Amino acid sequence: MAQQAIIIDGHIDVPYRLHDSWVDVSSATAGGDFDYPRAKAGGLNAPFMSIYVPASLDNSAQSTQLAHTLIDSVEAIVYRAPEKFAIATSAAQVKRQFEQGLISLPMGMENGSPIQGDMQNLQVFYDRGIRYITLAHSQANHISDSSYDLRRKWKGLSPFGQKLITEMNNIGMLIDISHVSDDAFYQVIELTNTPVIASHSSLRHFTPGFERNMSDEMLTKLGNNGGIVMINFGSGFVTKEARQWRDGLSKFTQRIITEKGKDSDAAATAEQTYRAEHPYPYSSLAEVLDHIDYVVKLIGVEHVGIGSDFDGVGDTLPTGLKDVSAYPNLVQGLLDRDYSQQDIELILGKNFLRVWQQVEDYAAEH
Template sequence: MRIAALALALALAPLAAHADQPLSAGQRFAQDAIIVDTHIDAPTGLLRHWADLGLDTPKVEFDYPRARQGGLDIAFMSIYTSPGEDAAGTATQTAHTQIDAVEAMVGRRPEQFAVLRSPKDFERLNAHNQRVLLALGMENGAPIGDDLSRLKLFFDRGVRYITLAHSEDNRISDSSYSRKRTWKGLSPFGEKVVDEMNRLGIMVDVSHLSDDAVRDVLARSKAPVIASHSGLRHFTPGFERNLSDELAKAVAAKGGVVQVVFGNAFVDPASAADTQAYFVASAKFEEEQAAARKRGETPKSSEAFDKQWEAAHPPRTVKIDAVLDQIDYAVKLLGADHVGIGSDFDGVSGALPEGLKSVADYPNLIDGMKARGHSDETIRRVLGGNLLRVWAEVEAKAVRS
């Protein structure tokens, strides 16, 4: 069904493949299936340095030619704001500017991209199998501030899921990375946020949340919830950023879906340990700089800390099997109806497994799943069918006025 689109993409991306090469089984499957990736961090990069992602752009992991080569149909653009931007009061503006960047990309390349606001619009917007449809997911609820009305404002701009917190506690929820545990789960305001998201039809995302916060969300939400980009803690013991078996099963029991992430830090035990150590060291660094400010000293920059850390902890070599192991385990634990993919492309500084380095590489995942005995039906569900089902259910339960 989508072979012609693939031929065009291959012609536009000569560094990755050639149009005259025969398609692998995984490539043929990818062009026919609907692939939904719930977490791609392209907007953050666009604000740092604008690039025309309608063209082959080797320094990033998402662009149009490679997306079509890989069979990607729906890419959730991550509207990410940091705890620092929250503290500075700039998170709301940053979020709007990132959405502006996505809209500008669509405006410049309407034949290649379109904004997707509802699963009902998929067939209409993708009628000729040429476009990559861009949905919006907000990573960190900080842009909401303490104003519930902003949820409607961001919904109207196209945001269809919100990751309630990121790497630190905020007004809404505790973070899995935080040592403070300000609310011991959701805050009272966070409960109202979940209620309003249910009312509007915005998917509640529990990735990044503390275990207690995930439990609170599951108890509060009247609609299925998602984990937009999470691994399973079974493979990374003690790493709370990944979901425990108990919580993953609870997400599934509520009708939701766990979108398996690709980044090394979430699928490889050694890389996960590095990540945990980073957040401990970073928190200590920030405490030291705060103390320096009180003494009237000039604090060191967090950028310098990160640069030094990255130099001392280069990315490890991880094979695609680490992601396939997660998918295998998730399907057995949760059932084939409750597993999806949320890569974190452009969000993990290139620390990705071999064979999953960009949006061109979904066929490698398909080939791996086929080799491990997954049925075509299961693969289609994992690639996108499950997420579209949950999105439609959340939308159906909304009572917008």
């Protein structure tokens, strides 16, 4: 079924990976989680290329410059291999290119920092092909608070961020609430006239206290809004054991730095030492499926999708879901849990296409 259905992945960090260390992903690559042969093997048709801008560049011209550079890199992938890839800027284009046997490369901007408080930049990035914006990343920016940032600068959205929601609705830009604080999420839901997405988030039910994931109350609001949560595969998003391992590593590293100094050999090898004594508790395909099951039972199968975070979560991917060739494992897991073909097609891509079409339709009317 993976080869017959449209598979849309809401978040894959290929552009930043190539910016860091260039390889030709139109051919097989030794590292990373994505390349053309593996994508074809997995049945992946439309991976959203993440135009990721680190929070360290917020409030700088470099932020906007990097976003344009990463968009250029996606265009370059298509330019070098037009028989394999094509940019996609609409739901209809994804469907058309699927029929042509091409892998669509839609783009989403992770961190709204490059907007720089200028609505004209929203139009510029829309014109360049960006179709969703993750409002913030690891720190509050000029748009929104982040779930990772304890300062809560805006207590949700900034005044500019509130105006941006309306403009995103009107232009046909999907609103991505992954990474934002709970207050920002609820404010977005109140302001938006279109369904929203969580492009790569999982569920707080399985990771208590991890605000980056979504609570049951948030999921209920998301369902009422008509939006979708796209499940992140990273083990730290999937199980509390992986989160606790990360907390343990942080405490161990801090203790070594305090005792030996931050420039010591012991500090440099702290993670290797910790890993040797405490092997990383990779989550499993079954545990990823548990997240999908939970959404389906709480708000319905129409509100869940896939947002793997491939090439973005490093060496934390679950057993059975290590790269983009592994979607058939996910499909088989859903079949084994008695999901119908129709429901599996919704999860793999049709739910996202429905939301995207609704956002496009609203913009066409406004």
